Amino acid sequence: MKRHCSCDRCKKHHHKWDDCCKHDHKCCCKKGKKHDGKDKHKKRDKADLLDFEFFTLDPNVRMDNNMRLPEDMQTPVASVTLEQVRNGDLVWLNGVFGLDQDETIFIDNRVDMRIFKGNPPVFTPGSEIYRARFEVEGEAGDDQVIEPLMHVDRITENANNVTYTVTIEPLDTDLFLNGPITFTAALINKR
Incomplete structure (x- = not known):
């Protein structure tokens, strides 16, 4: 069963996770790819x-x-x-x-x-x-x-x-x- 993580990082990126929140769970935005310490959802222009x-x-x-x-x-x-x-x-x-x-x-x-x-x-x-x-x-x-x-x-x-x-x-x-x-x-x- 998929649950929604409640940590700030996951709330910011609307992540779903399967296990406990250790930030190596699969990202729902890129199917099957894990975050490697870089924010792949970073805003480009501010x-x-x-x-x-x-x-x-x-x-x-x-x-x-x-x-x-x-x-x-x-x-x-x-x-x-x-x-x-x-x-x-x-x-x-x-x-x-x-x-x-x-x-x-x-x-x-x-x-x-x-x-x-x-x-x-x-x-x-x-x-x-x-x-x-x-x-x-x-x-x-x-x-x-x-x-x-x-x-x-x-x-x-x-x-x-x-x-x-x-x-x-x-x-x-x-x-x-x-x-x-x-x-x-x-x-x-x-x-």
Whole structure:
């Protein structure tokens, strides 16, 4: 009759055993093979979450004509700061931004969304670490959108108070940032 072992090692690997627990019983994962002192079930990739920062509206709900974003002008809309980053760390940036084109124009509006890194932030086109261009349809179409972003920044040098700022620049006509807005930064150390 097969019984389940109650020792920590066997619980961790979900082992079954026939005799008393002396860790040389047969592993249920590899039929007929015994452990030879090495953990054959070792996890390969591990990571630690070192810091997590976020920006949201309060309350984080849609509000009509909340903030006008002028045409052909980069406007900072969200920012997060990590206290300390180290060479080899990763910063996972995520966000969603609720936008609305309320103009009576029936054209699609091209929009550039960028992430800049630095403290203080300098919004010079070409120095961004992320850039995406998308369209918000005119009043006749889907003129209200929730636009996502996702980026991983590989840290190449140690630094303190690293700020990430999202800017939005409508290229064809004014736009409104209505919400919801969420921008997050997760600092990860891969071991």
